[in-house]
Amino acid sequence: MFIHVLQSEWLKRKRSFASTLVLGGSLFTPVVVIIARLIQHKALPKLYAMDAFWPQLWRSCWESVAVFFLPLGAILATSLIAQLEFKSNAWKQVHTLPVSAASIFLAKLAVVLVMLLQYLLLFTAGIYAAGMIPYALVPGVPYPKGSFLDLPLWRVNALYFVDTLPIVAAQYLMALRFHNFLIPIGVGFMAWIGALAAVSSKVAAWWPYSYTILHHLKGAQPRWPAFGFFLLLTAAGYVLFATRREKG
């Protein structure tokens, strides 16, 4: 039965702002890189001849995504997906379906997580395109040195996925709880600003919104706090969701 609820939830995101956000947010940085390189095309032959062409492109693209687009995208997309029901006045319809509260809760969360994976995959493909499109369009630019596939694609994406999980869980909890979508989004933005402010302090290691930023700035870090926050906030979100006296 869960799979049917998941299919139904997946269909709801069709043409929604959240799915546009995933597409736009994931490709924004690569598109900016492509435009910037086409404008400064004279510097490209030297750049493309560098040994560390792909690692440098990879790191520069991740900078804006890890600090800005990934956390903010997670805040917005998670809140918007959960808010679809409030906006459509549809919680009462969802709760009168012959499915358990757990199925509803987990299916919506699964949709957000699949969208997060979609974001990371599109972004990775976008980085590859950001390397290859200027080569294809600008005459005299050599084929990039090294291989894109030598980059730690899967490992880095998997780690950023885990780093984003606490943000998703916290936003999901709030978005299911509050009818007014400005509350989860506003609190999410404030928490993200708090993460930026606290990034150089020890507090950052225990702040759910800071892990993507820490990953980019400090590299290796234990993942269990991020995973722990995810489990804790998800469990709290479910308890609040399932025990609501008035549904819909």
Place this chain on the structure above:
Amino acid sequence: MLALETADLHHRFADHDVLRGVSLQVPHGSIYGFLGANGAGKTTTLRLLLGLLKTQRGEIRILGKPFTKDVLRQVGSLIESPSLYDHLTAAENLRLLQIVHQCPPTRIREVLELVGLAHTGSKRAKQFSLGMRQRLAIAAALLHKPSLIVLDEPTNGLDPEGIIEIRNLLIELNRSHGCTILVSSHLLPEIERVVTHLGILGKGRLLFQGTIDELRRQEVPTVRIATNDNATAVGTIAQQGIAACVDEGEIVLPALTNERIAALNRQLTARNLDVYEIRTVRNDLETIFLNLVRE
């Protein structure tokens, strides 16, 4: 056999008792009109029936079984305003539900045709008129061929033509598809021609429950008299041992035999009063309903 039954249903919000012992009995195959003024507790009752509110006291049985999520497989509902995803088309809105209910995909087309929305194609729900939205919400309630349909004020905000359309649809569903329909409204004329049974709710209590004919039998005829001096006339009538009062410029008194009416008329004219009109008034259903609710 009852399609829906509640026993001694109570509900309280903060310090306010919304329902005070509501015992509904909705016969199988009926169209049950659930009437009450705004704030009488209709929506609270329907929300309890569908599990949207937790039952505080009392019992609910749907299709002979205590309420569980599984019972909802046989129930279709529309509570208050339609639940529609504006960014999706009519067919997509129904597809979401078809996947969960696991009914044949052909049902989507069938119910869209039934409610007259088969032509909407790629038009998104946000472009629908209020009437179309209401009809799509009804289509969603019918999609999985439920045995019981619960509709909360389905004609709210509709124009007269829309109201007639919904009314005809309910009759069609009941007659051709054998659905039991529980439909709430705060206006008796809106559902009077459709329903087979009625439940009237006032201030959280069930004031009447039965068939339309049984409600008609509750009517109390009155005699209304118009004179040139109602105050003197009331005094004269009171001397005959009949309680009378003045309402909207007429004297109102309980039903009397023709002989007593004639005798009363003679008394009034003997006092030099001009009697313009004497008539017996039988209350219509609306008046009976309003009297019940006002009491």
